[in-house]
Amino acid sequence: MPELMRAVGYRTSLPISDPASLLDLELPVPEPDPHDLLVRVEAVSVNPADPWVRLSTDPQGEPKILGYDAAGVVERVGSAVTLFRPGDEVWYAGSIARPGTNSALHLVDERITGPKPASLDFAQAAALPLTTLTAWEMLFDRLRLTADSKGTVLVQGAAGGVGAIAVQLARQLTGLEVIGTASRPESRQYVLDRGAHRVVDHHGDLAEQLPDGVDYVLSAHSAGMVETYAKIVRPFGAVVALDEPAGLDLRPLKLKSIAWHWELMFTRALFDPESTAQHEILTRAAELVDKGVLHTTMTTRIDGINATNLRRATEAVEAGSTIGKTVLAGF
Missing domain, CATH: 3.40.50.720 (NAD(P)-binding Rossmann-like Domain)
Structure with missing residues (x-):
């Protein structure tokens, strides 16, 4: 039997007011490719990209995972990884070409990942990457x-x-x-x-x-x-x-x-996967955070990464009235 993990996703495109618009799921733990990090996700945030993808991409019954911000801890690394090792705390936005961050364990290419600011907790950090x-x-x-x-x-x-x-x-x-x-x-x-x-x-x-x-x-x-x-x-x-x-x-x-x-932040991951530019930006941004130059934009924290809480947070983003970022912490 494959090892399973908790995740939140959807199987058909529905309005966020529909309870089936986001679902609690159990999915197999993915295997890292050579440049991948397998990250234990500690916190995620909600962006306009989430409803944009949900409403424009119908997976026809297959589970699709959203989420384009995360902070967490590296669990395993691929065979070609050089920038991180297990135990490192990281932050990143990921790629729309791959499953999103709303899962307990998540694969991300090391080249679009940065070291988490030491001065922020996981929730504060997850507000920032995208x-x-x-x-x-x-x-x-x-x-x-x-x-x-x-x-x-x-x-x-x-x-x-x-x-x-x-x-x-x-x-x-x-x-x-x-x-x-x-x-x-x-x-x-x-x-x-x-x-x-x-x-x-x-x-x-x-x-x-x-x-x-x-x-x-x-x-x-x-x-x-x-x-x-x-x-x-x-x-x-x-x-x-x-x-x-x-x-x-x-x-x-x-x-x-x-x-x-x-401007589309995902362009580099889609068309220039060997670039380390976003790793370098996130590294520089972490330094600015730790120097007190750049500050987290988290304004709302919700404990518990699950379908109910993600629907609640997404409704607020879709309404367009939020100030700063809403973050969900802990599976």
């Missing part, structure tokens, strides 16, 4: 910003997971003026506490609130926003988008030669 990798790649890979970069960046949805990290990284590691968008008083204060120089209301007219314009936009919600970006982004500026709304027309950006970039 959003940190995403924000880092937006700022430093897509926009190619440096410590000497000047100008102004607008972080849309700055109280969310990616936004809250982007605000911290841009404020601490560049010379940019950082402007976040938020609407509720508590979310505005959260963004200011993360280091934004100021906050504007994303429900208001951004062109009126930003009469001097901005050089860069980090766009989490791009639908209906291209005309606004064409107004507020200065000539030769740039937008980095996380989403892909249907019918997106970028022609209004051409007059000012505004660049449009896409």
Whole structure:
């Protein structure tokens, strides 16, 4: 009989309000490939990627595991692993091409894994990998910003997971003026506490609130926003988008030669599996956390990684009203 482990997954795409949308499962423990770590998962967090995958990918009755953030302890390593050994504490986001992190034991390639910050517990650490990798790649890979970069960046949805990290990284590691968008008083204060120089209301007219314009936009919600970006982004500026709304027309950006970039954190794992870039980003981010430069964005902790708790956390993410990240700890 194969060794079994607990996991949470789904067998058909259903609304999160349906009790069958996420299920408690028992599955065989997977075997590591040469570059894999078998990790005992201690904590996971919920991201917009989870409902995106659940609603767009129907496994036709086969169990599919979600989860794209984890912190845990290495149990076993593959034959070619050189970066970690059993007993190491790690954090990572994983790959959408493989089963997700919502399982007691999980396989992840060592090259997209980093050493967990020593100053954080597993739950605090699990809030960060996907959003940190995403924000880092937006700022430093897509926009190619440096410590000497000047100008102004607008972080849309700055109280969310990616936004809250982007605000911290841009404020601490560049010379940019950082402007976040938020609407509720508590979310505005959260963004200011993360280091934004100021906050504007994303429900208001951004062109009126930003009469001097901005050089860069980090766009989490791009639908209906291209005309606004064409107004507020200065000539030769740039937008980095996380989403892909249907019918997106970028022609209004051409007059000012505004660049449009896409960011998908999973691109490296999908198309450049030998790259260690995300290992290096997570290692650097752990150092920044331990120096007190970068802070966890965990705002809600739920004890118990199970289907009921994951449905509850996912409902909040789908509602779009969360501040920071929701983390689940312990199988």
